[in-house]
Amino acid sequence: MKYQFMKNDNYEDFASGRVIYHKSGLPNFPVRLAGEIFQRALSYLEKDRINLYDPCCGNAYLLTVLGLLNYNKVKQIIASDIDIEALKMARINLSLLTEKGLLERKKQIENMLKKYGKPSHNEALKSIERFLKMIKTNKEEIDIRVFQSDILNKTTLEPKKFNVDMVITDVPYGNLVTWSDDDSSIMTLLEHIKVKLNKNAVVAVITNKKEKMNHRLYKRIEKFKIGKRYVYIFSYLNKGEHNDK
Numbered sequence: 614m615k616y617q618f619m620k621n622d623n624y625e626d627f628a629s630g631r632v633i634y635h636k637s638g639l640p641n642f643p644v645r646l647a648g649e650i651f652q653r654a655l656s657y658l659e660k661d662r663i664n665l666y667d668p669c670c671g672n673a674y675l676l677t678v679l680g681l682l683n684y685n686k687v688k689q690i691i692a693s694d695i696d697i698e699a700l701k702m703a704r705i706n707l708s709l710l711t712e713k714g715l716l717e718r719k720k721q722i723e724n725m726l727k728k729y730g731k732p733s734h735n736e737a738l739k740s741i742e743r744f745l746k747m748i749k750t751n752k753e754e755i756d757i758r759v760f761q762s763d764i765l766n767k768t769t770l771e772p773k774k775f776n777v778d779m780v781i782t783d784v785p786y787g788n789l790v791t792w793s794d795d796d797s798s799i800m801t802l803l804e805h806i807k808v809k810l811n812k813n814a815v816v817a818v819i820t821n822k823k824e825k826m827n828h829r830l831y832k833r834i835e836k837f838k839i840g841k842r843y844v845y846i847f848s849y850l851n852k853g854e855h856n857d858k
């Protein structure tokens with residue numbers, strides 16, 4: 614896979630545990646790859662600012678990175694997961710997309726710097742200043758919604774009031790995280806999120822399994838492998854375009 618959008622830059626500002634909180638037990642996602650998937654997905658949409666959803670958000674490290682990297686392109690972030698504990702961290706991480714959240718994190722790191730005097734705390738403070746500068750250039754803060762949902766259960770999304778243009782999700786893949794149900798299926802996820810998708814929405818699924826991935830409501834527009842990860846990008850089909858064979 615060749616990167617088309619994200620340069621081979623230094624993405625240390627976004628490193629897990631620096632400003633964005635790290636909690637052991639969940640895998641971290643490479644920042645450059647996250648940004649590349651977002652940009653590729655965005656290139657299929659005709660919108661300047663989009664609503665972004667991750668139905669397996671975990672600690673929302675991926676969503677927080679995407680929000681910080683693409684602050685002026687994201688209007689709303691919706692995050693859900695089955696795991697209540699992960700959602701606590703998701704809320705804290707996503708608060709870093711607001712000035713208030715960043716200032717609270719700044720205070721916390723300043724206190725740690727006083728106490729421990731580690732150079733890494735100084736670096737984290739510099740990263741926070743860069744994030745603050747960036748989010749101040751935007752007129753509107755990103756709207757954030759976090760809720761619990763089992764994405765393998767058909768009924769949990771329907772009552773929620775939101776619609777999205779883009780879904781990016783790093784699904785459970787054994788070792789550190791497994792599906793909470795034996796009926797583990799990305800197809801089930803694709804089926805259940807459809808009620809929240811806007812016309813022509815784009816869905817990116819990251820997994821460590823090579824799968825067939827044919828769903829009648831979606832057209833697969835990209836597929837690539839990088840390291841142990843497979844990335845599939847789908848376009849949600851309009852009525853009349855479904856692959857009913």
Ligand SMILES: C[S@@+](CC[C@H](N)C(=O)[O-])C[C@H]1O[C@@H](n2cnc3c(N)ncnc32)[C@H](O)[C@@H]1O
Nearest residue numbers: 669670671672673674675695696763764792793
């Ligand atoms: C690979 S982790 C996602 C990590 C996340 N991208 C992050 O940045 O923190 C997969 C997540 O799927 C969640 N999960 C497992 N089964 C689920 C289900 N049935 N519905 C929703 N989330 C589920 C797990 O709780 C875990 O947080």
